[in-house]
Amino acid sequence: METKINDAIRQALQQFGEKYFIEEALNKNKVIQDLDNYDRDLLEAFISNETLKSNFTINVAGNIVMQTNKLIELFEADEYWQDSYTKYSKKIGLTAGGKFIDESTDVVLDFPYKDTVLKASMSKEDTDKDDLRPDEPFLNEVIAKEEIDVLLDNKILVNAKKYDKSGEHEVDSFSDEDNLIIKGNNLLALHAIKEKYFGKIKLIYIDPPYLFKEHKEEDTFNYNSNFHMSTWLTFMKNRLEVAKELLVEGGTIWISTNEDGMHYLKVLADTIFGAEKFLGTTPRRTRYGKSDVPFNYSQDFDFLLAYSNVDEQNQVIGRRVERDYYISDDYPNRPWRLADLTTQRNFKERPNSYFTMIDPKTKKEYPASKKRTWAVTKETFQHYYDNGYIVFPDDYDFLNITKPYARKFKDEDLASGKLSSVISDFAIKDFLQELLNNSTNRSGNDELNKLIENETFSYPKPENLIKSILEVSTNENDIVLDYFMGSATTQAVAHKMNRRYIGIEQMDYINTVSVPRLQKVIEGEQGGISKDVDWQGGGSFVYVELMEKNRGFLKSIRDTKTQAELHSVFDFMLKEAEIDFRVDLEAVKETLHELSFDDQKRTLIKIIDKNQLYYNYSEIDDENVRDLISDSDYAFNKSFYDEGGE
Incomplete structure (x- = not known):
């Protein structure tokens, strides 16, 4: 894999002629040896290279210090130096991870790709039939640091609209009081809102793609849900890490998961949020028994894992109970x-x-x-x-008691502000009642079908499930985030309960199911929890999209019918598209015509950089990009990223 850092290293090493190469193969063992011995000439060559200097040095009291340990780790990563020459001189023994076992000092629970970022596009438009699907690389956090920085940079937002009772309107500014719906990849969108919402979110509820031992119909989304274990853990890790940064002090995150993935997710989430910040596991009944099941054992529950970011002495959840006095x-x-x-x-x-x-x-x-x-x-x-x-x-006389009791005055109850504990308090047993009996998948499906003709979602979550969580973890005007928005159940409930909200969704049904559902909420629809909270309609939300870049080329390639059309698209790609940094573009040009038409399409799809599917905000004033953005969208971006107008 030739990243910018790999290329910079080769440039630095080539200054020494054949010293670090055997023919054209890198003798990485020699490089590691000299780094370990602090070879002056080698360190000077690395420090003189600006790319290596910015990624592998630190400033200590005005002195530049080379982080040789990081460089050595990089050279020991065999998968990134497949053409390297490796030889262990004067020593024979067992190795693990490029090191002799007797040199290892740490024993860790590890999984492949844990030090990587996976964009993991969820959309079928990125992973389609006939194997016309892109390879999404795992970007190593050290080796591909610059590529990751570009990937996770703020994105340009377009097609900004506000929806309220009078309909849909173009909008050129964003207020902190606005509810926000974003169409686009959720990892990239989370990083786009990170600075604005850092430490401000009171509740995050997500219902991510479940890890299944085999594909099942119970998967809530029409997503790419057949992850391998390591891929799924990486996918979840990347998103949970940024989500943690968005939580206000004392905020909570609730994650829906199934039995196949629950225990693996618990270990991962413990490492991110801290095992001591784990609130608990709550079961949710999904159905009432099924006969055709493995081992003749019907598993009728999925689970909610809940975490906070403060210690157990803090009251992060609870309910204000209406008591009789x-x-x-x-x-x-x-x-x-x-x-x-x-x-x-x-x-x-x-x-x-x-x-x-x-x-x-x-x-x-x-x-x-x-x-x-x-x-x-x-x-x-x-x-x-x-x-x-x-x-x-x-x-x-009106009491029927047989032993002494404590007296609690109402004014002191109100003054204390203390909340009743969740689940264990007899006065709020309805919380478990809702989750164990009244929040099945069928309930959610019935609610959605009453609002919108729906074939996309087989098992959306019911509104009273989200209502139960919001009641114990938020107050009015708190901000609620769901970055696996789906059919917008979380946003609909938050809207009706006077919470502010953010929703993120990449799939196209955001405009056929999710947004129309929220429009009906504004109009005052009476489904779900509406009668329970006396919902009468009103409110608004802002809708935006991450500005597409390479995704347009993916669609153009798939839509071509002839060789001439495909070559025309390829010519345009050579001028405008971002090509995967691992691709030998000259080799593609020379050999493309030798392939069948379908293989040519597959090749062009695979060479597009899937981590450059959207325009970065840093490009907004580039002449070629500015011409693609309306004046109102330009002003909206400046407002959203707090840079003022034009």
């Missing part, structure tokens, strides 16, 4: 409720709380339990009783 003559202006007056600790753990409580009025005795002592101590009992915080069975 009593009003009594002794506290006429202070409604109150009962709460448990015992604690989970036993008499050995809390000896001061293991005592017989006596009602001061009736003198009746109430012994403590050895397993659950009182929540107050013998010394503090009188204080709590005098201030009205303890209620005895004989205090009120």
Whole structure:
């Protein structure tokens, strides 16, 4: 693989003639040896090369220091130096990863491509039938650093429109209060919004392509879901890492996954968010049994993995429960409720709380339990009783209790702001009820079909699933992100619940299903959770697209019918398209005519740089690019990236 860094290294080494080459093959063992020995001439050659200097040096107190360890790691990556000459002199032994085992000091859980970025286009227009599909390279984070920087740079946004109750309008500016829908590859779109939304997102909910042992109809999206394990982990890793940067302090991310991928995803997510930031696993019923299943065992659940970015002492989720309060003559202006007056600790753990409580009025005795002592101590009992915080069975005729309870005043409940815990609190058992019984795939499908004639989504998530998550993890005006937008369930629910939202989707159904669904939400549709939240319509959202670059060439190649049309497209590609940096373009020119028509199409598709499918924002003022952008879209980009107008 010839990257810019590889090319710079060869230029530096060629200054030494045949010293680092055997015929034309690189003698990388010699290079590693000299780097390890800090060869002065070699280090000077590397530092003199601007590409190598910018990628492999650091400035320490005004001094340039070469990071030889990174260079050595690069040379030990055999897959990037396939024509190299490798020889271990004076030593024979077992090796792993280019190093002798007795030299290794680390043992790690590893998977291929973990140090790579995979754009992973999800669209069928990028991966189509008849093997006319592009190869999407894994870009190594060290070797292809410059290529990755270009790949993940901000993108030009076009076709900006605002949708509200009066319809669709052209828009030339963006407000921080606007809801945002983006059409384009989600990894690239996430990086495009990273600076604007860094540390601002309260909730991320995603329903990514599941990892399946074999393709199943339960896959929610018409995506390329048949990933190999390492590919799927890389695909998820790249996106979760940038998503983590978008979360506000105390925000949460909820990931839908299936049983095949759940445990692998848990290990990966632990490394990204921290195992100590894991909130828990919540099951969701997807169906009610199926007979034709492997091992005759019907797995009727998928799962939600939830993480935060703060420690367990923080209240990142919870619910404000509507409680019933009593009003009594002794506290006429202070409604109150009962709460448990015992604690989970036993008499050995809390000896001061293991005592017989006596009602001061009736003198009746109430012994403590050895397993659950009182929540107050013998010394503090009188204080709590005098201030009205303890209620005895004989205090009120309307109470039917047999032991002392704690009294909680409504004004203190409201002042504390404390939320009830999720799931474990008896008062909010409806959270689990929704997930275990009322959030099946069929429910989601029925909801969508009532709004839009739909053949794209077999199993969209139901609105009450998203409502349950938003209720326990967000407040009104918080920002919600779903970068696997699909049929826009998350965005529809967030809109109805007065949350701000961002949705990202690459597939073309964004304009036939997702956006039309949100338009109906604005019009006041009454499906899903609408009646529960008294939804009456209103609101707006802004729609934009990442500006296409090479994707147009992919379509043109597929659409050609004759050799003449194909050669015309190839000529245009040579002038305007970005070609994969690994391709020997001269060899393609010389041999293309020798191939069949279909093989010529396959070849041209494969040589296009799939990581240059969109224009970077840094190109917006280039003369040839500026002519392709409307004045309103130009102004919108300047507004979105906070650079002012023209």
